[in-house]
Amino acid sequence: MAAVHIITGATSGLGLSVAKRLAKKTDDLIIAGARNPAETDALRRMVPAGRLDVLRLDTASPDLVKSFVSEIKNRLGDSKIASLSCIAGLQILGPQKLTANGIDETFATNVMGHVHLVDGLRDHLALGASVITIGSGTHDPNNKLASRAGFAGA
Template sequence: MSQDTRGNTRTIVITGGNSGLGYGCAQALLGSDNGSWHVVIASRDADRAQTAVDALAAGAAAGHTVEAMVLDLASLASVRSFVAELTERLATGALPPLHALVCNAGVQMGTTLAKTADGFEATFGVNHLGHFALVNGLLPVLRAPSRVVVVSSGTHDPALKLGPPPAWNDPQALAQGQLGPAAAKLNALMTGQARYCTSKLANVYFTYALARRLPAGVTANAFDPGMMLGTALGRSLPAPLRFASERIFPRITWLLRRTITDNINTAQESGRALAWVVTAPELAGATGKYFDLRQEKRTSEESYDAARAEQLWNDSLALTGVAATR
């Protein structure tokens, strides 16, 4: 690509932006009148990403553009390749300056212990370690003003009773799928859910530790999209639960809002809120915060354990082989 000539346009990278929340966020950004954005849909499936890009481009407002790049967060080699390509394109002016990195992609495994290409338990490997390596690899190009937004979940907080509580353990053990004592009596399905909740707690620890390391003008915040129905997040769940999640629950959203929680949203609703956190001028100075949609909130009591967050940071450096640049 030749030298970029789009003036004030800035780049926003969204992992997993080809569906669900990431797609909803991209859709909101590309339809907004708040800035001029070049959205990079980073996805492991090139064909699905291009299909999403074609649909997003067709509905984009004037001044916005979108493209796809391949990124598999379950492979550190893929993360390194993506970082190298993006860095090169930014350096040569082939891409507009980087405004934000949205760490959205995630997996929620079922009853099996799946592994990444590098041998890590897949939930922890993708939801935390892959994004950790990605963000750290791109730290040199995250120059002020820029933002990192990490998608977490209310499931990290046992007080909300949205699932089994996180079962924290030594990060080296979590990387091998070994949960802490809180998961000792859980069945296989609930153990899979606990791995997801624990990875979302890791997202909060990561966000807080990152915010403490970033220079002025570069921010890091976590985002809770609420409960979303009809997304691909539960694609690894047992077939009956997957069917209910994808086909039944979205049809009875009104009932679930009245009987379970009113924080149940479509991917488009949560996507618009995520786009706000990513671009809102009034949040330029906000860092180390947690947003439940558009509302700043405290996270779980457990999530403020700074020593645990630092251990996670240091162990993640060792696990991913990322050099400490800050």
């Protein structure tokens, strides 16, 4: 099996750019986690057929993270993950929103979901695999710029 790269948030922004770069630089398999797999047209145009799997993943939902991890493990068998790019994220303008578990939705999506994802897949990471996390400081109440912009966590 070719090397495997997993990307969360690959349907737009930085995640889409990472997927595009991997598709150009390698012949490896890209597995993308997407909140709505039906909305992956841009991603599918950039990655050749047969080199992309899109699985449902909402990092704000512990149950969907567990399902994603389980599906990855089933698909990989004994194969290992070359890179795991944790890029999915959101910014909520306005009042704070909580997940069904009572956690701030921004924190659950941008941080906790990725913590559980990396933890769930750590035994499938290849020796020397890259784990990349990308985030912002908009959730930080001490971030004056975020506070002025009205981000919920600020």
